[in-house]
Amino acid sequence: MMATLELELPRTSEPRRPSVWMARLGDVAYPAAALVLMLAAWEWGVALLGIGAYLLPPPSLVVRAIADMASDGSLWANTQVTLIETLGGFAIALVAGIVVGALIAQSRLLERTVYGYIVAIQTLPKIALAPLFVAWFGFGLTSKVGVAALIAFFPILVNVIIGLKSCDVGKIDLMRTLSASGWQIFRWVRLPSALPYIMAGVDVAIVFALTGAIVGEFVGATAGLGYQMVLSNSQMEVPKVYGVLMVLGLLGVLLHGAVELVRRRLLSWVPTDHHASPSSSH
Amino acid sequence: MTSPAPIISVDRLTKTYQSVAAERVTALADISLSIATGEFVTVVGPSGCGKTTLLRILAGLVGQYQGRAAIRGTPLKGPSRSVGVAFQDANLLPWRSIIDNVLLPAQVLHLDIKASTRRAHELLELVGLKGFERKLPHELSGGMRQRVSIARALLHDPEILLMDEPFGALDAITRDNMNFELRRIWMQSGKTIFLITHSIPEAVFLSSRVFVMSSRPGRIVRELAVDLPEERPLTIMGSARFGEYVVELRQALDHSDAVTPAMPLLKAA
Numbered sequence: 001m002m003a004t005l006e007l008e009l010p011r012t013s014e015p016r017r018p019s020v021w022m023a024r025l026g027d028v029a030y031p032a033a034a035l036v037l038m039l040a041a042w043e044w045g046v047a048l049l050g051i052g053a054y055l056l057p058p059p060s061l062v063v064r065a066i067a068d069m070a071s072d073g074s075l076w077a078n079t080q081v082t083l084i085e086t087l088g089g090f091a092i093a094l095v096a097g098i099v100v101g102a103l104i105a106q107s108r109l110l111e112r113t114v115y116g117y118i119v120a121i122q123t124l125p126k127i128a129l130a131p132l133f134v135a136w137f138g139f140g141l142t143s144k145v146g147v148a149a150l151i152a153f154f155p156i157l158v159n160v161i162i163g164l165k166s167c168d169v170g171k172i173d174l175m176r177t178l179s180a181s182g183w184q185i186f187r188w189v190r191l192p193s194a195l196p197y198i199m200a201g202v203d204v205a206i207v208f209a210l211t212g213a214i215v216g217e218f219v220g221a222t223a224g225l226g227y228q229m230v231l232s233n234s235q236m237e238v239p240k241v242y243g244v245l246m247v248l249g250l251l252g253v254l255l256h257g258a259v260e261l262v263r264r265r266l267l268s269w270v271p272t273d274h275h276a277s278p279s280s281s282h
Numbered sequence: 283m284t285s286p287a288p289i290i291s292v293d294r295l296t297k298t299y300q301s302v303a304a305e306r307v308t309a310l311a312d313i314s315l316s317i318a319t320g321e322f323v324t325v326v327g328p329s330g331c332g333k334t335t336l337l338r339i340l341a342g343l344v345g346q347y348q349g350r351a352a353i354r355g356t357p358l359k360g361p362s363r364s365v366g367v368a369f370q371d372a373n374l375l376p377w378r379s380i381i382d383n384v385l386l387p388a389q390v391l392h393l394d395i396k397a398s399t400r401r402a403h404e405l406l407e408l409v410g411l412k413g414f415e416r417k418l419p420h421e422l423s424g425g426m427r428q429r430v431s432i433a434r435a436l437l438h439d440p441e442i443l444l445m446d447e448p449f450g451a452l453d454a455i456t457r458d459n460m461n462f463e464l465r466r467i468w469m470q471s472g473k474t475i476f477l478i479t480h481s482i483p484e485a486v487f488l489s490s491r492v493f494v495m496s497s498r499p500g501r502i503v504r505e506l507a508v509d510l511p512e513e514r515p516l517t518i519m520g521s522a523r524f525g526e527y528v529v530e531l532r533q534a535l536d537h538s539d540a541v542t543p544a545m546p547l548l549k550a551a
Contacts (some may be wrong), residue, residue: 171371177341177367178438179360188389193375269377271420272294 057239062246065239074228079247085141085213086255089148090206097153097201098243101160102186115161122158126151127215134220144221148212152205159201163194196270199263206255214248225251285353288316289441289474290340295349297335309335310347311499317491322468322475324489326482326531332500333478337446340476351444363391366435370447372427374419380406380430381415387438388430398437405433408467425449425456427462436471445477449484461487462516463491469512482535483519486510486527494531496538504534 039059045051046058053061069075104111104118130147137143167190175185217226225244232240297310309332317323325333328539342361351358353365366387374383381402388398391433407410408475409429419427428448448464449457461484468475479485485492486508494504508527510518518524527537 168371168373170369170371171375173343174367174369174373175390176343177361177365178387179342179363180390184390188386189375192375195377269418269420271376 012056054236054238057242061239062242064248065237065243069228069240069243075247078225078228078244079251081141082210082213082217082226082248083251085144085216085224086148086206086209086251088141088145089150089212090152090209092145092149093152093156093205093209094202096149097205098160098198101157102191104157104162105161105164105190106186111161115262117158118154118161122154126154127212130212130215130219133216139220144216145215146223147216148209151212152209155204155208156198156201158171159197160194163197164190166197167193168273175244196267199259203256203259203263206259207252210248210252210255285342289319289354290315290317290476291350291352291355292316292336292340293350293352295336295339295347295351297332297339297344297347304428308499310339311501313349313502314499315493315502315505317476319474320472321491322489323491323493324463324477324479324485325493325495326479326485327384327500327534328497328535329480329493331495331497333495334446335500336495337367337444337476337478340445342366361418363438364441366438366440366443368428368431368435368443368445368448370450371432372419372424374427374430374434376419378419379415380411380417380419380422383419383430384434384437386434393438400438402433402437405436408436408470409433410463425452425460428452428460430527432464432467434471441474443473443475445475446506447479448477450479457484458516458519462514463489465514482528482531483524485531486524487514487516487519492527492531494534494538501533501538503538504531506530506534 001174004124040075042056043058043060046053057065066075069078104114110238129146129150130143133143133146133150137146171189171193172185175189213224214226217224218230221227225248229241229244232238292313292315295310295313296308299309300306301307313336315323325336327333337346340353340358341348342358342365345360349375353362356362374380375386378386381399384402384405385395385398387393388395388402403412403415406415408434411426411429411433414422414426419430422430432443432445432448452460464475465488475488477488479488489508492504492506492508493502495501496504497504506527509528510523
């Protein structure tokens with residue numbers, strides 16, 4: 001997915017002064033040039049090979065479809081619905097993941113009892129439950145928020161548990177010598193220590209939530225970008241399908257970017273040369 | 283050292299652990315010592331002799347022992363307010379600035395923040411880190427971080443400073459300098475310091491009294507008063523007196539090794 005394409009290359013040496021701006025420019029210019037080239041190839045290639053617009057519409061048609069949807073207001077309305085479902089599900093997953101994860105990490109008994117199941121559930125394609133959620137909660141927002149929350153919950157949960165358990169014993173000993181309460185230790189040591197892990201989980205979870213909301217809309221909905229896609233597809237308005245797809249891609253990038261901003265803010269203390277590399281698997 | 287009431291008194295202290303093989307391992311056997319206010323006492327011994335267990339008992343981190351361990355006559359029941367601890371690892375919180383790390387005890391113990399902040403600045407000056415208040419731990423060297431942890435241990439003004447090989451991870455040159463600094467901090471603050479090390483010269487340089495521990499079970503095999511001048515430049519390590527103390531402690535350690543196999547291991551059913 002586009003959302004995970006960002007790479008952070010370690011800076012080995014200070015770049016030479018005159019080439020700094022050139023390098024920066026290159027970082028933007030080369031990918032932009034590649035994009036333009038690809039769009040051009042797509043535009044002319046489709047015409048040259050005579051591929052019908054119902055299979056692969058040229059970019060010009062896709063852009064026009066996006067403009068049409070934007071002008072009749074449906075694009076923004078549907079985006080809003082999908083965004084609310086995604087963020088609602090994500091928020092539930094975040095709170096539930098931290099609370100449940102903290103409980104499991106604190107209690108050995110609870111961990112021994114449920115951790116195996118959590119790992120097992122991790123491997124299940126939870127998205128397959130979307131039809132059930134629609135059956136249970138109907139065609140409205142609730143079912144999509146539910147699907148989004150369900151699949152976003154697990155990456156957060158697992159990372160919260162791993163993060164809280166990875167906390168350095170020495171720091172906890174230090175707190176104990178001060179007779180710190182369990183809550184003080186959690187708030188001032190355990191939770192901040194777990195933050196790099198939690199943020200890695202959050203990064204995965206936000207995109208999962210978007211996926212959950214869209215699949216929920218595929219199954220049954222009355223609004224949203226996923227609903228729009230299914231509708232346009234059935235009406236053979238293929239350029240619109242591609243248009244929505246592009247908007248979804250953009251949405252994913254923006255959500256990931258927002259998480260990245262928060263991460264940089266919260267984790268500015270992490271030395272850049274040894275980033276914590278917590279599990280970011282689903 | 284029995285004349286004034288001791289600040290730390292340990293009497294016939296024994297600590298056994300249940301090992302995985304359901305066998306009892308005696309970490310500490312029959313330890314007795316008393317430390318007077320303002321003393322700098324060092325325990326020196328090989329790895330695994332139980333010296334860290336002794337410190338952790340005094341820090342209130344380890345319980346369920348036989349015998350008595352008391353601070354100012356009060357038997358230890360968990361961590362004591364009169365104690366500050368510095369570990370081998372500085373254990374600074376990497377997301378907090380240096381000043382906020384030093385202020386951690388004030389937050390945990392609900393001390394007055396204004397007064398504590400003033401004190402934190404004084405302590406950072408005492409450990410030679412004035413001007414580093416706003417830095418993050420990873421921006422400091424290992425020795426500097428260790429000094430921050432000493433400042434933090436002193437923030438709530440405990441009478442006793444417990445130190446578990448605080449400079450063990452530092453290079454030899456930095457370590458010597460840190461020991462020199464620590465002597466100065468001790469003299470300026472008037473605290474009672476109980477320090478654990480496996481370096482004999484370090485023990486001699488720092489202390490007014492040294493206890494030698496042997497391993498398995500951890501026992502005190504020798505007690506030695508170090509009668510060197512209060513002001514100790516690093517060059518004192520080259521003096522004949524210093525050398526004699528080192529040899530004496532070395533012999534006590536070697537002797538204890540020779541004796542240990544003959545001692546019956548405490549094995550309980």
